[in-house]
């Protein structure tokens with residue numbers, strides 16, 4: 001398969017509500033989409049999971065676009081007729097890092113291939129479910145009443161799991177009040193986005209009484225030793241997000257006792273093929289996984305739902321409905337039904353952009369020269 005056309009389209013979509021985490025507040029979702037056209041006329045789409053600034057990850061959007069143009073796409077073009085999604089990771093391996101940029105190209109090519117073959121992402125990846133249970137990620141708020149109002153609304157919408165963003169100064173109290181207000185049966189977890197250090201272990205152990213499903217990424221992404229030590233000092237299961245960028249990372253963290261549950265995000269690990277390898281390593285070691293989110297539009301949400309339908313994805317993910325983030329999605333909206341979202345059944349990612357919505361939110365569009 002050859003790439004005949006590559007287009008990079010920047011979009012900016014307002015969020016229905018600001019999303020505050022320990023690393024900052026987002027008011028809009030700004031990202032770029034890549035559209036590939038292959039020599040058999042198939043189109044493939046993918047969405048970059050990076051943010052405008054390197055705050056969640058060292059990657060950020062302008063750098064991702066630059067590395068795609070200057071270092072990644074040329075390597076794929078050099079494969080000529082031998083190009084295929086299964087060869088992307090090897091062809092791009094000489095380029096260090098930039099996994100969110102690599103994810104975009106691999107996913108767009110995989111979408112084109114699967115559309116051409118008439119195969120849904122779900123079937124290709126090995127999905128075993130047609131609907132997946134969904135949770136919701138709840139930001140940090142200025143006040144407890146505001147938080148309770150949000151959580152109450154999400155529970156009414158049917159979300160099966162509540163994830164609270166926490167940071168020093170906003171942790172024990174919000175968790176205690178949510179647990180007391182909504183009861184012991186609500187599936188509840190927290191995400192610190194690396195905001196703590198091992199010296200906070202005594203403080204974090206006070207979360208143990210709230211019977212949380214997990215605490216996500218409490219320590220810096222490169223502190224596996226710290227997470228292994230923390231796991232001995234608290235009973236809440238440790239979940240890693242930012243720390244796990246490959247199947248090798250997953251195997252290392254598991255071997256070190258630094259992780260009990262893994263948040264799998266295809267954009268963080270370089271694409272769906274590595275995400276499936278992480279699933280396989282975790283599954284072989286009895287480690288549950290769930291599908292994380294990066295505020296994707298429908299273009300990124302669709303393949304995430306296919307991944308979330310694999311057998312090892314046994315916990316509700318952050319694959320929330322479109323209206324959690326957007327008034328109008330770039331695709332037909334994903335709607336929560338009985339706490340579940342349906343896995344797309346169409347070829348490739350199984351969704352198409354809505355052209356007029358896309359035009360509305362496009363801030364820049366450019367064709368990448370292929371010569």
Ligand code: NPQ
Nearest residue numbers: 026050051056137292293294295318
């Ligand atoms: C997490 N996602 O699990 C990430 C954090 C996050 C749903 O909590 C733009 C792009 C904004 C990526 C905000 C959720 C983001 C983002 C938050 C990732 O840690």
Ligand code: MG
Nearest residue numbers: 191216217241
């Ligand atoms: Mg996280």
